[in-house]
Amino acid sequence: MLTILACIFVFGILVTVHEFGHFITAKLTGMKVEEFSIGFGPKIYQQQEGETLYSLRMLPLGGYNKIAGMDPEDPDDPERGFNSKPAASRMLVILAGSLMNFILPVIIFFGIFLAYGMEVPENRPILGQVVEGYPAAQSGLKEGDRILSINGNPVKEWIDIRNEIISAGIKRIPFEVQRGNEKITISVTPDVNPETGKPFIGVVSSLKKVELTPIQAAVSSVTATKNIIKNMYASLYHMITGKAKAEISGPIGVAKMAGQVAHKGFDMLLQFTAMLSLNLAIINLLPLPALDGGHFLILLIEAVTGHKLGKNAMQNIQKVGVAMILALTIFATFKDLTR
Template sequence: MSPQIIFQIVLLFFVLVTIHEWGHYYFAKRAGILVREFAIGFGPKLFSFKRGETRYTLRLLPVGGFVRMAGEDPEIVHVQQGQTVAVRLQDNVVTHLYLDQLDQRSEVVIGTVDKIDLEKDLQIRLFTGPEEEGTTETLRVHPQAMMVTRGKETQIAPWDRQFGSKTVGQRALSIFAGPFMNFILAFVLFVTVMFLAGMPTNVKIERVEPNSPAMKAGLMPGDIIKTVNNTAVGASTTKLTGMIGQSPDQSMNWIVLRGGKETNISVTPAKNDEGRILVGIGLSADKRNTSFGEAFSGGWDNMKLATQQILLGFKKLLFGQFTLDDLGGPVMMVEVTKQHASAGLAQYTFWAAVLSLYLGIFNLLPIPALDGSRLVFLGFEAVRGRPVDPNRESLVHFIGFAALMLLMIAVTYNDIVRLIRGEG
């Protein structure tokens, strides 16, 4: 596999996942939610940096990505009453809260927690000094204060910065935005394909097979086919092959443009050894530049057609009309992407559009751990007027994620077996 093909495969995965997660990230930030991490991939970190409040990471397993929002997981260690902590102050406001290695902290106040609220009141009441002579002091906590333990800093998340504090509409939008960005990208790519491929203007004979009906009739490479039996062929090769298939052993009157002049030729299709009705020609199409209107409408038509095919595939999956060989995992995706990338820029872009569309639709399925399932839970909350128990929802998503990972392992194993059989 050439370095260029490898780059195109990696680029495709990176763009599709990044645009999806960016949709979640952007609308979460607009809603005022603290986004702790923007990750591409799962598993161990390969590369990481922090900008502002968010840590951006590239992880080992290229099977997706995630945006970790404050309040979705209990990622902060809770401070208990009676616990000894150290705080760093700036203008009498707590900016850092240390939970361990207190004797190694400099320029801090050490005390015992009497009361603490890091979500609503943003206050901590500390008892400092000897047990009998100490004093109690209430300190205000900065809304972006850092909690430090085991060498790791975690920004606190006041209630108004947490996912659960936002309205159902704001949360639903931050979840739906991921698939929606994939739909936007797919449409842009389908339109781009129309510009790259151009608009066919007529059907042209690319080659003539030896001893074929076409050669016997006098057809030549370069002939532009205008009409067949007084019917304009236009730019549709499908239309022409359909007319040929309906005329076995029947003389057809073709008008072709050769050297700027129209020529009448009589052609009689015949069956080959496989029973197919042919005249023995290879076809191509002359093309012109695509207008914006044509690109827009053509891109939309291709997107609708691809959507129908994807939904048909999901229907077969739902009703069990498939085998394991009909499914493909990361290995098969790489193989198919390699084929499309090798076929040229237009074909590669078309495949990227289909994958982006597929990713958007797949994530909206009501399968636990996917965006569609999270939207279903928000729908329940909107109807009931109260949220589903977060622990139960988390358990459902965990089970769904584990099931998806097991399915991924199964189809990946099947992909590898299939490749080995193909090599053998």
């Protein structure tokens, strides 16, 4: 039950925020929005307000704005139709959904940091996480271990761990560890970090929570969002270039993760929502048919060349895009089911 509620919460927020971006910019640029819908399938609620029908549908896995003249099959509206507006206005409407998905995490992180505080690395030489599959875990180091010395040299602060590992190089290094009431010695042979070229063993410091002022929370929320975006683009680049294995999750995988995170607390579910929002924004801006990025690219080409694509061409592009997205969704769902 918690997984279902978590999914409705996460997808509901992401879809509403994304579609609201398209909706508000369409309204502000003078376009006629005939329907603003959250979800797909049968309607469970609808309300007509002025020229716009607001509807809520059964499946909260998407949404849409029906903007006059935007669909190639719609009749042209020379006054308030999508295609009657300047290229800059149309581009803004297309980009606004993803822009809102970039803004949402900043707001979420600001609220979390203000309400719950912010986790920062501790300076004490205590292992907060020992990453599976790396030298530290393979050698027997455990979360909560306090490092007393490395290679015979005393360790007082977390930075000492990093410095001693780099100084020792790629060889077996004795770690003197305080584990509970006993002191033990564990030998670890570092690996080479492929990104930095330096020795590492796969450990992360423990964390502590600190309270932030509103200004500190605002700055930290922007910084956290910026760092996540940077890491996501780096991961995407590594997957495209074959430097990293492509890991794709479909709706089932995302739903499962939402349920798992929800059990850890509401703040963790909010963080998951923020991460997913950034994923949605980045993917949606890819220059592929049927995605906002593909639509933006078409508008950009039209603006540069001064020629609009015909209705048949737009319909064919959309069909290809929908087929690609459907195929990717089926593939991702199959991967979810076979994991």
